[in-house]
Amino acid sequence: MKSYRVKRHYRWHLGYMMWLLHRFSGLVLAAYLILHLWVLSHLTKGEAEFNRIMDAFNNPAFRLMEIGLLGIFLYHGVNGLRVFFMDYGPMAKNETYVKYLVGTFFLIVLVFLAGGLAMLKTILAE
Amino acid sequence: MALRIISFRSGTFNWLFQRISGLALAAILGLHFVVIHLISNGTYDYQTIMERMASPAWKALDICFLVLALYHGMTGATIVIDDYVHRAGWRNLLYVLNWLLALFLLMYGTMIVLSLKAPVAAG
Secondary structure, three states, X not given: OOOOOOOOOOOOOHHHHHHHHHHHHHHHHHHHXXXXXXXXXXXXHOHHXXXXXXXXXXXXXXXXXXXXXXXXXXXXXXXXXXXXXXXXXXXHOHHHHHHHHHXXXXXXXXXXXXXXXXXXXXXXXX | OHHHHOOOOOOXXXXXXXXXXXXXXXXXXXXXXXXXXXXXXXXXXXXXXXXXXXXXHHHHHHHHHHHHHHHXXXXXXXXXXXXXXXXXXXXXXXXXXXXXXXXXXXHHHHHHHHHOOXXXXXX
């Protein structure tokens, strides 16, 4: 296969940063899928084994990481929808592009805060 | 029909299906989240999970979910490999590993989903 150097870096622009974050979050989610399948494979080993593995993950460190996971899912999902709809609406136009970028970013932060705070409240209540 | 206007050469199918699978994943993930974290109230109770997973509809949905997620993740990883790995040997090695990992996870996940049976009534 022919291979050659391509431009790896673009100007540090909000769109570029979100694009980088999109692929990074995608790789994290793929890694999480492996962990998720491994944990759920304990379902086939009976109730005791399943509860043992779930207890092992039921500590504040993992619960906090779960909030981070929510953030990564939200980011990848909502930003992915923006990328999808960019082709079918006014989002790609020069004068609106940054507005939609910032809007998407704040939507993600808002939903993340709502979900994350609810999860944090559950952790603190225990 | 979207499928008629694309060429199947040079990854156009992957481009289109990456978007379709992405949309589907967003929808199924939303459902997954609502059912597991809101309706079941975040309890990862063995009985509750096994009762849900005993239903063929949930099995079918979860297998679709798995296939779409693996396709989406694998295609995404391919794009990352394409962008950052330029030596043909390394690239081909990573392609092969990517495929093997996806196929392994497909079998692993499908076998887990299919093997779950309704639990014997708690005694």
